[in-house]
Amino acid sequence: MVRRNRGPKPNRFPPFGSGGADGDDIAVMAHYNIKPRSPMLDLKRIREDPEGIERRLKTRDPKITLKPLLELDERRRALIRRVEALKHERNEASQQIARLKREGREDEAQKRIQAMRAIADEIKRLDAELRAVEQKIHDVLSGLPNVPHESVPVGLSKDDKVVVRQYKEKPELDFRPKHHLDLGHELGLLDFPRAAKIAGARFPLYVGWGARLEMALIQFFWDFHCTRTGYVPVLPPYLGNPETMFTAAQLPKFKDDVYCIERDELYLNPTAETLVCSLHRDEILSAEELPKRYVAYTTCFRREAGAAGEEERGLIRMHQFNKVELFKFTTPETSFDELESLVQDAEAVLQALDIHYRVVLLPTGDMAAQSAKTYDLEVWIPSRSRYYEVSSCSNCTDYQARRGNIRYRPAPKAKPEYVHTLNGSGLATPRLMACILETFQRPKDGRVVVPEALRDYVKADVLPPDR
RNA sequence: GGAGGGAUGGCCGAGCGGACGAAGGCGGCGGUCUUGAAAACCGCUGGGCGAAACGCCCCGGGGGUUCGAAUCCCUCUCCCUCCGCCA
Numbered sequence: 001m002v003r004r005n006r007g008p009k010p011n012r013f014p015p016f017g018s019g020g021a022d023g024d025d026i027a028v029m030a031h032y033n034i035k036p037r038s039p040m041l042d043l044k045r046i047r048e049d050p051e052g053i054e055r056r057l058k059t060r061d062p063k064i065t066l067k068p069l070l071e072l073d074e075r076r077r078a079l080i081r082r083v084e085a086l087k088h089e090r091n092e093a094s095q096q097i098a099r100l101k102r103e104g105r106e107d108e109a110q111k112r113i114q115a116m117r118a119i120a121d122e123i124k125r126l127d128a129e130l131r132a133v134e135q136k137i138h139d140v141l142s143g144l145p146n147v148p149h150e151s152v153p154v155g156l157s158k159d160d161k162v163v164v165r166q167y168k169e170k171p172e173l174d175f176r177p178k179h180h181l182d183l184g185h186e187l188g189l190l191d192f193p194r195a196a197k198i199a200g201a202r203f204p205l206y207v208g209w210g211a212r213l214e215m216a217l218i219q220f221f222w223d224f225h226c227t228r229t230g231y232v233p234v235l236p237p238y239l240g241n242p243e244t245m246f247t248a249a250q251l252p253k254f255k256d257d258v259y260c261i262e263r264d265e266l267y268l269n270p271t272a273e274t275l276v277c278s279l280h281r282d283e284i285l286s287a288e289e290l291p292k293r294y295v296a297y298t299t300c301f302r303r304e305a306g307a308a309g310e311e312e313r314g315l316i317r318m319h320q321f322n323k324v325e326l327f328k329f330t331t332p333e334t335s336f337d338e339l340e341s342l343v344q345d346a347e348a349v350l351q352a353l354d355i356h357y358r359v360v361l362l363p364t365g366d367m368a369a370q371s372a373k374t375y376d377l378e379v380w381i382p383s384r385s386r387y388y389e390v391s392s393c394s395n396c397t398d399y400q401a402r403r404g405n406i407r408y409r410p411a412p413k414a415k416p417e418y419v420h421t422l423n424g425s426g427l428a429t430p431r432l433m434a435c436i437l438e439t440f441q442r443p444k445d446g447r448v449v450v451p452e453a454l455r456d457y458v459k460a461d462v463l464p465p466d467r
Numbered sequence: 468g469g470a471g472g473g474a475u476g477g478c479c480g481a482g483c484g485g486a487c488g489a490a491g492g493c494g495g496c497g498g499u500c501u502u503g504a505a506a507a508c509c510g511c512u513g514g515g516c517g518a519a520a521c522g523c524c525c526c527g528g529g530g531g532u533u534c535g536a537a538u539c540c541c542u543c544u545c546c547c548u549c550c551g552c553c554a
Contacts, residue, residue: 080516084523091523094535098485109534116534284514412496416514 042402043073043141053147059154059364060145069140076133083126086119093119142246143253145369146399149336152373156365161376166358167351170380171439177382178446180437181314184210186446187464189437190315202304202319204430209463213436213450214322216457217429218297221324224349225295225426231326231345234296236275239266247281247404248274249370249396259301268301272325273423280329281404284416290408291330291338295426298323315430316381316388323428328421331408332398335420336373339395343375346391346426353451355435356380358387370396377427379435390431393424 046053050066057064093116100109153162184190189210195203206214226233245251245267250258259268269275276296285292300323326345330338343359350357362374371394378387398418401407407416440449448463455461 077517080523084516087523090534094485097534101485113534120534413512 042398043069043137046070047073056147057144059148059156060367061365062156064144069137072133072137072140076130076137079126079130079133083123083130086123086126090116090119090123142403145367146372146397148364148367149373149395149397151361152367153361153363155363157363158366160363161366162361162363164359164361164375166356167347168354168356170356171382173382173439175443177438178441179314179383180381180434183437183441183446183448184314187448189213189463192314200319202317204315204318204320209458209460209465212458212460213433213454213463214429216454217432218322218324220454220457221349221427221429222295222297224352225324225326225345228345228348230291230293231295232293234276234279234294236269236272236279236296236298238269238275238298238301240269240275240278241266243281244278245274248277248400249368249403250274253369256305257303259303269298270302271300271323271423271425272296272298273327276325276327277400277421277423278404279327280406280419283406285329285406285408285419287331287408287410290419291328291334294327296325296327298325300428311384315434318430321428321430324426326393326424326426328423329406329408329419330422331410332417332420335395335397335422338420339373339375339393339422342422342424343377343393346377346393346424349427350377350379350390352453353432353436354453355432355439355451357390368392368394370394370399372397372399375424377425379431380439381431381434382438388431388434390435391425391427394422396421396423 046066046069050070054064054066057066093112097109097112097116100106100112153160155161178186181190181192185192187210188208189206191205191207195205198205222233225231239261240248240250242251242265245255245258250267250270258270260266261268275298276294279294280292299320301320302318304317304319326342328335328338328342347357347359357377357379360376360378362371362376367374374392374394376389377391377393379390380386381388397420400421401418406419406421408419409416436451437448440451441447442449442462450458450461450463
C-alpha cells in the first residue's frame with residue numbers, strides 16, 4: 001500500500017551518520033526486491049483510537065503527536081477515492097476501445113482515445129500526489145515506536161525500572177576487587193593497547209587463556225541453547241542490506257549506531273536480532289510451524305557513538321563483541337507467554353554458571369523503539385559496585401513483522417496475519433567475562449577460578465592454570 | 468571483475484500491446500462413484516487496499532512509452548552458465 005518514492009537518484013546511499021532526510025533510506029530500498037510494506041503501526045488502529053494510542057506512545061516520548069498523521073491519512077483516502085474512480089473509467093474505456101477496434105469501428109475508437117487522454121493525465125497527476133502523501137505517511141509512521149504493553153511500568157527514566165526477581169545473593173567479597181581490565185592485563189588474558197593498534201579504542205583483543213575463555217563462553221551458550229528443545233541453530237550472514245536493517249527497525253532512526261560499508265550498501269550487524277528478523281521476511285508461515293525458535297551466534301558491531309567514561313571501561317561497552325541470540329516468531333496469542341519462557345531460557349544459562357543476577361522490567365521510556373515489553377538480565381560487577389545488563393529480552397509484537405511483511409495463516413483458508421517477533425540475548429560474552437573475572441578472582445595469587453560449568457570448555461580450573 | 472541466459476500463482480510452465488489476475492499440468496482441498504482405497508469425473512484452490520462493490524492495485528523491484536503493458540523501453544536486484552580472481 002505504501003509505495004516507495006524512489007527520489008531523483010535511486011542509487012544514492014543514505015549519507016552515513018548525517019542524520020539526513022528520512023526519505024533517503026526509503027529511496028535506497030527501492031531497488032531491492034521488495035514489496036511495498038505495511039506501516040509499522042496499524043493505521044487503521046490509530047484511526048479508531050487516536051487518543052488512546054497517542055497517550056500510550058507519549059509514555060515513551062512525550063513529544064509524539066499523531067495529529068499530522070491523521071491529516072495525511074485523510075488526504076490519502078480522499079485521493080484514493082478520486083483516482084480509483086478515474087481508473088475505473090479508464091478500465092472501462094479500454095475495454096470499449098478494444099471492442100470498437102475489433103469490430104472495425106476505427107473512427108469511434110479514435111474519438112474515445114482522444115477523450116481518454118485528459119483522464120490519463122489526470123490519473124498521472126493524482127497518482128504522483130498520492131505517492132507523495134503515502135511517502136510522507138510512511139516516513140512519519142516508520143519513526144514512531146511500538147505501543148507499549150499494559151504491564152510495562154510507565155516512566156521516562158532508567159530508574160523507573162522494576163526488579164522482578166533475582167537468583168542467589170549478591171556476592172560479598174572480603175577484599176577490594178580488582179577491575180577486570182587490570183586483572184585481564186595482569187594475567188595476560190586481554191591486550192587492549194594492541195587491539196587499539198590494530199583497530200582502535202573499544203575493540204577487544206583476547207590472548208591465550210583469555211581467548212580460550214571467550215571461546216568457551218561462546219560454545220557453552222551455543223551448546224546450551226542448541227540442546228534445548230525447539231531452538232534451531234543458525235549462523236547467519238554478519239552483514240545486512242538496508243531492507244534488513246529497516247525490518248528490525250535499525251533504520252532509519254538508528255543509523256548512527258551501526259557500521260556501514262558504503263560502497264556495497266551493507267551494514268555490519270549490531271546484534272543477530274537484526275539478521276534473524278529478516279529470515280522469514282516476505283513469507284507467509286503456516287500456523288502449525290509457529291512458534292519458530294532460533295538460536296544464532298554472531299559477532300556484533302556497534303559504533304557506540306558518544307559512549308565513554310569510567311562506567312564503561314574495559315569489556316563493558318565495545319565496538320565488537322560476541323553474542324548468542326535467541327529469536328522467536330510466534331502467533332499474537334502466545335507472544336507474551338513466549339516472552340516469559342524466553343527470559344527463563346536466558347536465565348537458565350546464568351543459573352547453569354551459578355552466577356547471581358536479577359531480572360528487571362524496563363519502563364516505557366527506556367525500551368528500544370521496536371519493543372512492546374522488555375526484560376533485562378543484569379549481573380553484578382564488583383569493581384563498579386553496580387549491575388550491568390547481559391541480556392535484553394523483548395517482545396516486539398507485530399512491529400518488526402509489519403516492517404518486514406512477515407505473516408502467518410491462522411487457519412488454512414484464513415487471511416494472513418502478522419506474526420509477533422521476540423528476541424533475547426542468550427548471552428553476550430564481554431560483560432559476563434567481566435563478571436566472571438571479577439567475581440571469581442582469588443586475592444592470594446591474583447588468579448581467577450573458572451566456574452564449574454565452563455571447565456570442560458576452557459580445559460582449565462584456574463586461569464592461568466599451573467603448567 | 469568480464470561475457471551470456473533467466474525471474475510469471477504452492478511447484479512446473481504458456482503467454483501476437485486490447486477478451487489476461489493470467490492457458491495447461493502437478494500438488495492441495497471438497498464432492499460423485501466405491502464395502503474401503505486407488506483410478507476416473509466435477510468443483511474450488513495467490514496476495515494487498517477497502518465497511519463493501521459486478522471497485523482499485525499486484526506477473527522480481529522502481530521508472531517510462533501508450534487511450535490501454537505480463538507483453539515495448541530504461542534501470543536496479545537476485546539466480547544460473549562460462550572466463551578471471553580469491554579463502
